[in-house]
Amino acid sequence: MAEWTMSAALGQALWDALAEDPRVLVFGEDVGVSGGVFRVTAGLQAEFGDQRVFDTPISEAGIAGAAVGLCFAGWRPVIEMQFDAFSYPALEQVIDHVAKMRMRTRGRVDMPITIRIASFGGIKGKEHHGESPETYYVHTAGLKVVVPSSPLDAYRLLRHAIADPDPVVVLEPKARYWGKESGELSADGAGIGEARVLNEGDDVTVIAYGSMVTRVLEAAAVLREEGVGARVVDLRSLTPLDEDLLQRCAEETGRVVVVHEAPRTLGMGAEIAARVMELAFDSLAAPVARVTGWDAPYPPASLEDGYLPSVERIVQAALRTVAY
Amino acid sequence: MEVPEHWAGTSPARVLAPDGSPVGDTDVGLGADHLRAMLRWMVLARRLDRECIALQRQGELTVYPGFEGQEAAQIGAAFALAEQDFVFPTFRELAMAMVRGVDPVRYLWYHRGTWHGGPYDPGATRFGPIAIPIATQIAHAVGYALGQQLDGSDVVTVACFGDGATSEGDFHEAANMAGVWRLPLVFFCQNNGWAISVPTAHQTAGEIWRRAEGYGFPGLRVDGNDALAVYAAMRDAVARAREGEGSTLIEALTYRIGAHSTADDASRYREDQEVERARAFDPIVRFAAWMRNEGHVDDARMRAWDEEAESYALSVREGLIAQGAPPAEWAFDWVYADPPEPFLRQREEALGG
Numbered sequence: 001m002a003e004w005t006m007s008a009a010l011g012q013a014l015w016d017a018l019a020e021d022p023r024v025l026v027f028g029e030d031v032g033v034s035g036g037v038f039r040v041t042a043g044l045q046a047e048f049g050d051q052r053v054f055d056t057p058i059s060e061a062g063i064a065g066a067a068v069g070l071c072f073a074g075w076r077p078v079i080e081m082q083f084d085a086f087s088y089p090a091l092e093q094v095i096d097h098v099a100k101m102r103m104r105t106r107g108r109v110d111m112p113i114t115i116r117i118a119s120f121g122g123i124k125g126k127e128h129h130g131e132s133p134e135t136y137y138v139h140t141a142g143l144k145v146v147v148p149s150s151p152l153d154a155y156r157l158l159r160h161a162i163a164d165p166d167p168v169v170v171l172e173p174k175a176r177y178w179g180k181e182s183g184e185l186s187a188d189g190a191g192i193g194e195a196r197v198l199n200e201g202d203d204v205t206v207i208a209y210g211s212m213v214t215r216v217l218e219a220a221a222v223l224r225e226e227g228v229g230a231r232v233v234d235l236r237s238l239t240p241l242d243e244d245l246l247q248r249c250a251e252e253t254g255r256v257v258v259v260h261e262a263p264r265t266l267g268m269g270a271e272i273a274a275r276v277m278e279l280a281f282d283s284l285a286a287p288v289a290r291v292t293g294w295d296a297p298y299p300p301a302s303l304e305d306g307y308l309p310s311v312e313r314i315v316q317a318a319l320r321t322v323a324y
Numbered sequence: 325m326e327v328p329e330h331w332a333g334t335s336p337a338r339v340l341a342p343d344g345s346p347v348g349d350t351d352v353g354l355g356a357d358h359l360r361a362m363l364r365w366m367v368l369a370r371r372l373d374r375e376c377i378a379l380q381r382q383g384e385l386t387v388y389p390g391f392e393g394q395e396a397a398q399i400g401a402a403f404a405l406a407e408q409d410f411v412f413p414t415f416r417e418l419a420m421a422m423v424r425g426v427d428p429v430r431y432l433w434y435h436r437g438t439w440h441g442g443p444y445d446p447g448a449t450r451f452g453p454i455a456i457p458i459a460t461q462i463a464h465a466v467g468y469a470l471g472q473q474l475d476g477s478d479v480v481t482v483a484c485f486g487d488g489a490t491s492e493g494d495f496h497e498a499a500n501m502a503g504v505w506r507l508p509l510v511f512f513c514q515n516n517g518w519a520i521s522v523p524t525a526h527q528t529a530g531e532i533w534r535r536a537e538g539y540g541f542p543g544l545r546v547d548g549n550d551a552l553a554v555y556a557a558m559r560d561a562v563a564r565a566r567e568g569e570g571s572t573l574i575e576a577l578t579y580r581i582g583a584h585s586t587a588d589d590a591s592r593y594r595e596d597q598e599v600e601r602a603r604a605f606d607p608i609v610r611f612a613a614w615m616r617n618e619g620h621v622d623d624a625r626m627r628a629w630d631e632e633a634e635s636y637a638l639s640v641r642e643g644l645i646a647q648g649a650p651p652a653e654w655a656f657d658w659v660y661a662d663p664p665e666p667f668l669r670q671r672e673e674a675l676g677g
Contacts, residue, residue, distance in 0.1 A: 025474075051474055057504055062497030065463020066470060069412070069481075072446065073471025089493065096457045097464070104453050105442035107658035142659050165661035193664050240664030 344613025
């Protein structure tokens with residue numbers, strides 16, 4: 001059985017999308033000849049040519065704006081933002097046009113744009129290389145936002161994102177690019193809007209996405225030894241949320257913990273806590289707990305471990321919630 | 325005659341002097357019928373523009389940005405385009421939209437608050453959505469032109485923008501990409517002297533047309549109140565683009581006779597005398613004078629167009645007022661091609677099932 005890194009699985013998803021649909025284009029900074037700073041686009045230009053896979057000037061707003069114009073001409077752009085904090089120059093284009101153009105044109109012009117962004121921390125990177133930008137995109141109506149946590153699911157989510165008729169932001173966890181998983185790549189299975197349960201348990205539901213999923217699984221193993229059954233939910237899709245699964249897990253376990261790298265205030269934990277309360281208030285036996293990054297800018301590499309939710313913090317939050 | 329301040333520096337290409345006397349080659353390749361059509365559109369556009377300001381004062385439009393003084397720039401440029409060419413406009417291009425075949429009533433849904441920037445069909449009219457975020461549409465034009473280049477089509481794309489937009493990063497990013505990729509794209513800047521309250525001199529210290537050199541394609545400065553000169557400049561730029569020779573930046577010097585919009589009081593930042601001086605360069609007076617001298621139009625025809633403009637403005641007014649509030653579901657209907665379940669539940673909540 002083949003073993004895949006997330007970087008390679010994402011690259012294969014691009015390869016297969018380029019091969020299947022002649023209107024798919026892949027472009028961004030260093031994605032062509034070099035194959036991307038995280039090697040995701042390696043080999044694509046050699047296979048599909050520099051008309052389908054190409055480097056751009058260092059112009060994030062221009063890249064996103066060009067994607068909008070390409071949609072008017074019937075193309076299906078997949079663009080790369082090299083690092084989370086470097087995606088901000090494109091926010092105006094994404095918020096004002098990518099997310100709204102279909103509505104603005106009364107459905108006449110679809111925006112099937114996929115925006116790949118190398119995101120989140122955990123790689124001891126320099127400043128501006130460890131940010132969690134998801135709230136900006138989740139808060140923007142008209143977008144869909146997904147975060148893969150494993151190679152096989154990264155392939156699936158990216159294929160769904162490219163095939164989707166709406167703009168989809170794919171936040172790729174840098175810390176998981178080199179994580180490995182064995183299996184066959186397939187787009188079949190859970191699509192955008194569907195979360196998945198990775199570990200069964202009836203005492204508490206712990207919800208995470210991206211690289212935090214691995215830590216939550218580690219925490220669940222620790223909790224098991226403490227006699228606590230933690231159900232681990234990989235959210236996968238931040239917009240739309242899998243309300244049905246959230247509701248079911250909240251009802252069945254009565255206790256919910258949300259884990260993310262992003263700062264606490266207005267992070268996904270806030271939305272999930274509110275949503276769980278709306279959907280399953282009567283089932284809740286404890287307040288929804290949040291284990292998050294702090295409301296401080298992402299710290300230098302040497303302080304990273306104190307910023308990101310640790311296995312210990314996740315375990316303690318789960319135990320407090322169970323004991324409430 | 326004292327020219328507007330922002331016209332200082334390099335003399336713009338000009339075919340007609342402000343009094344309509346020829347100073348350049350008037351044979352721009354348009355027959356008498358097309359010349360008449362151009363002047364007729366200018367007359368209709370100005371009348372509609374004034375009607376729109378009245379409609380706003382009467383509460384029928386929310387906010388309206390007038391284009392008086394810019395008729396030659398917009399209509400001269402539009403006449404140089406082939407049907408398949410595609411324009412990405414700002415929010416002050418109603419005259420160009422009219423020539424491109426956009427239904428003015430539908431266009432004015434925007435300023436009535438009936439709908440956002442794409443109330444008409446961009447594909448059918450080859451006219452992109454009205455763009456308010458300054459300079460963002462220039463990047464869209466880059467993408468569209470790139471798409472045409474990849475398809476091997478002969479479509480030329482036009483990006484419209486004003487002097488203020490050249491201060492934005494999107495202008496630079498777009499122009500730089502167009503240069504690198506040698507895109508079939510015309511950068512059409514109407515420098516009307518004012519970005520709301522800020523004069524061009526406070527916007528940029530250089531001459532806008534000169535920036536093209538830094539991007540690796542030609543730029544030129546044209547008298548934007550000279551319909552023939554604008555037409556000729558655009559004709560050449562479009563031909564270059566269509567032949568695969570890449571982009572051109574045209575800076576059309578014109579003047580914003582009115583305020584930035586009906587929400588703006590221009591007397592706070594500019595003297596009335598400046599506007600009066602600029603009226604001496606009126607684009608319609610200039611073109612009409614030459615047309616009369618050439619025998620292409622006479623008083624009777626001009627009167628007939630004035631009458632037609634009256635009924636045209638009236639019909640747009642009536643069509644607009646007949647347009648009631650849109651149904652509530654429009655706030656949700658086109659947000660997603662594949663709307664997610666939670667979104668549909670909110671829609672139901674908002675619309676009461």
